[in-house]
Amino acid sequence: MEDNKMNKRYALISVILVVIIISSFIAFNTLLNKDKGITAKEGLEKAYEIARKWNKSAVLGSVRTIDSEHLDGKSSYWIYGFLNPYNYSGFIDIKVYSSGKTEIHSYSTNLNVSYDPALWEWNIDSPEAYEIAMKNPEVRNFASKYSIDQIEFSLGGETPTWVISFTDWGFLDDPHSIMVKIASNTGEVIYVGS
Numbered sequence: 001m002e003d004n005k006m007n008k009r010y011a012l013i014s015v016i017l018v019v020i021i022i023s024s025f026i027a028f029n030t031l032l033n034k035d036k037g038i039t040a041k042e043g044l045e046k047a048y049e050i051a052r053k054w055n056k057s058a059v060l061g062s063v064r065t066i067d068s069e070h071l072d073g074k075s076s077y078w079i080y081g082f083l084n085p086y087n088y089s090g091f092i093d094i095k096v097y098s099s100g101k102t103e104i105h106s107y108s109t110n111l112n113v114s115y116d117p118a119l120w121e122w123n124i125d126s127p128e129a130y131e132i133a134m135k136n137p138e139v140r141n142f143a144s145k146y147s148i149d150q151i152e153f154s155l156g157g158e159t160p161t162w163v164i165s166f167t168d169w170g171f172l173d174d175p176h177s178i179m180v181k182i183a184s185n186t187g188e189v190i191y192v193g194s
Contacts, residue, residue, distance in 0.1 A: 035098050037067070037074030040126040040155065043096035047080035050102060054092050058082040059118035061091065062156035071148055073127030074098075081156075083118065122160045122184035126153055129162040129187075133180040138192045142166060142178040160184040 040063050051058040062081035069076060077097045084090040095103040124132070130151075133139050146168035154163045162182040169175050181191040 035069070035076050037070040037072075037076055038078065038096070038098040039074055040065075040078050040153070043078045043098075044080065046096050046100070046102065047078075047082070047094040050094050050104060051080070051082035051092060054082070054104075054106065055084050055090075057085050058092070059085045059120075061118060062154065063119070064152070064154040064156075066150060066152045068150040071151055073125070073130030073153075075126070075153070085118065119155065119160045119184075122155060124162065124182070124184050124187055126162075129153070129164060129182050129184070132182050132187050132189065133164050133166075136180060136189055136192055139166065139178055139180055142176070146170075146176050155184055161190065 044060075044063075048058075048060070051060075059082065060080060061083040063078060064081075065075040065078045067075040075098075077095050080094045080096065082092050082094065090106065090108045092104060092106040095105075134143065143166070148166050149169045150167045152163075152165040152167070155161070160183075162184050163179060164182070165177055165179045167175060167177040176194075178192065178194055180189060182189055
């Protein structure tokens with residue numbers, strides 16, 4: 001009788017150990033495979049490759065993302081907007097995921113812009129823009145008061161500028177946000193406000 005109880009205990013302990021080992025393996029595997037995100041510049045080459053198939057002269061006009069998982073200047077995807085440089089009569093959005101997957105949406109329309117919207121050169125990548133924003137006293141104050149639930153990055157404009165919006169969705173429909181504009185070539189903070 002006592003041997004039977006011991007065998008049941010050993011069986012129970014063995015099952016518990018197997019469950020712990022399997023759970024640990026699953027947790028470790030999940031950590032290893034967690035999407036680490038990509039920077040805006042890391043997805044750019046793949047986007048250019050696709051854009052040049054659409055139009056050999058395509059020019060980059062915008063870069064953007066919205067992310068609630070990565071709050072460090074990286075994102076699980078970036079959307080690159082390319083333009084037909086001849087009269088800006090069409091554009092294509094190329095979404096590049098950190099996994100390498102892509103989505104393409106093309107549009108045919110007259111953008112009717114009064115300046116050259118091409119992003120010819122931008123030196124500061126998204127993590128650096130994020131760091132510059134977080135060094136700003138107003139943004140640091142916002143981050144200390146509210147939880148940052150979402151970050152929106154966009155790069156574009158007549159003078160290429162990073163626009164970063166930090167959002168706290170609040171409680172009972174009471175959202176808060178702050179926006180920072182940063183010159184994409186110099187890192188100068190141009191504007192900070194709600």
